[in-house]
Every structure is written in structure tokens, then in C-alpha cells.
Amino acid sequence: MLKIALPKGRLFEESLELFLKKGIIQEGFEEGRRLSVRVGDYEFLLVKPFDVPVYVENGVADLGVVGRDVLLEKKPDLYVLFDLGIGFCRIVVAGKEENREKYLKSSYIKVATKYPRITQEFFSEKGIKCKVIPLSGSVELAPLIGLSDFIVDLVQTGRTLRENNLVVIEEITTSTAMLVCNRASYRNKKAEVLKVLERFVCLSSTR
Incomplete structure (x- = not known):
């Protein structure tokens, strides 16, 4: 069996x-x-x-x-x-719309995520220093209260992001x-x- x-x-x-x-x-x-x-x-x-x-x-x-x-x-x-x-889902970097330019220009950012390995490897390849803040849930809350600048999370429809006034800033990869x-x-x-x-x-x- x-x-x-x-x-x-x-x-x-x-x-x-x-x-x-x-x-x-x-x-x-x-x-x-x-x-x-x-x-x-x-x-x-x-x-x-x-x-x-x-x-x-x-x-x-x-x-x-x-x-x-x-x-x-x-x-x-x-x-x-x-x-x-x-x-099918996407692993994405998300944050506030007003922080999009900060994401593009910063050499150091704080990112909250349930995916610390993926996050660290992604930003290392981009040459960006990243403080990874591991969370097991409610990741969307982190940038809203100043715990992090951005999040890396799994997105299916994007509804939870929209409900928390967050937008997808960059796609890392897809998942099935x-x-x-x-x-x-x-x-x-x-x-x-x-x-x-x-x-x-x-x-x-x-x-």
C-alpha cells in the first residue's frame, strides 16, 4: 500500500x-x-x-x-x-504603491516573509542587501505597521493584497x-x- x-x-x-x-x-x-x-x-x-x-x-x-x-x-x-x-500561484515582492520607487533605488531593504530562503537568494542575486524578517502568518500586516518595507509572499488572485492596499512590485517565480x-x-x-x-x-x- x-x-x-x-x-x-x-x-x-x-x-x-x-x-x-x-x-x-x-x-x-x-x-x-x-x-x-x-x-x-x-x-x-x-x-x-x-x-x-x-x-x-x-x-x-x-x-x-x-x-x-x-x-x-x-x-x-x-x-x-x-x-x-x-x-497555480506566483511568488512576488509586494508593498505599498508609494514605496515602488524606494524598491527600485534602495541598496538595503527589510522584507517580511514565510519564505526566508527564497527571499535571501533572490535579493542576493540582485545585489541588494536584505534584512529578512521571518513570519508564519499575516505577512501583509508587516509593511502597514512599519515592521518591513516589503513582503515576499505567495499570491493567487491578489485579493488579500488589494484588501490591504498593497500591490505586486516584482514577480520572483511561479508555483504549481x-x-x-x-x-x-x-x-x-x-x-x-x-x-x-x-x-x-x-x-x-x-x-
């Missing part, structure tokens, strides 16, 4: 719908208080998005669905098998959901793993 880590929250419904659409499972289930759900030949573990690669890398789950943003931030030691093409696999599981359960992968990429069983 394969164990598959699914992210709770934004990506859960899209991920489950894709597993149903591809015929990997025949019945769905709701995201509730249960953290482990058995469906057919699979056991699904419902975990926080940033924890998916932790479960997969450590072999608790064989497969997982995780955003590219999380992979870029965590850089886990696992196989990325396939871009599932769901959960990826199918990832534990390295040992790929060796020891290769037939089962490839059976799932073939459903997603529409490969024949003989290829």
Missing part, C-alpha cells in the same frame, strides 16, 4: 479532484479532523503544506503533493516526478503543485509508484 501526503487547505480539493479524475481512487473524502484516510489501495495523510516534503523525505509517506514554492524554500532530498499543473516521491520508495515500490505516475502523465503500462 502506498502512503500519499496531501496538503490541507488551498491545494486539498484540487489535488483530490485530480486523483479522482485520473482514476487513481474511485471515491473522494472531505478534509476534516481525520489526519489519515484509507481509500482503496492508498492511505492518504492530510498534513500542512510545508510539512508534506518532511513526511516524504523521511519515508513516512511514499508520495506527496506539494507546491513548487515549498520545494524551493525547503530544498528537500526527494524525487520530483511530475508537475501536476494545479494550484508537484508530485514528489521518497527516494527509497521509488526503488522498493517502483511498480506501485509508476502505476500512479502513469495515470498522471498518460503513459501506457508498457512504456
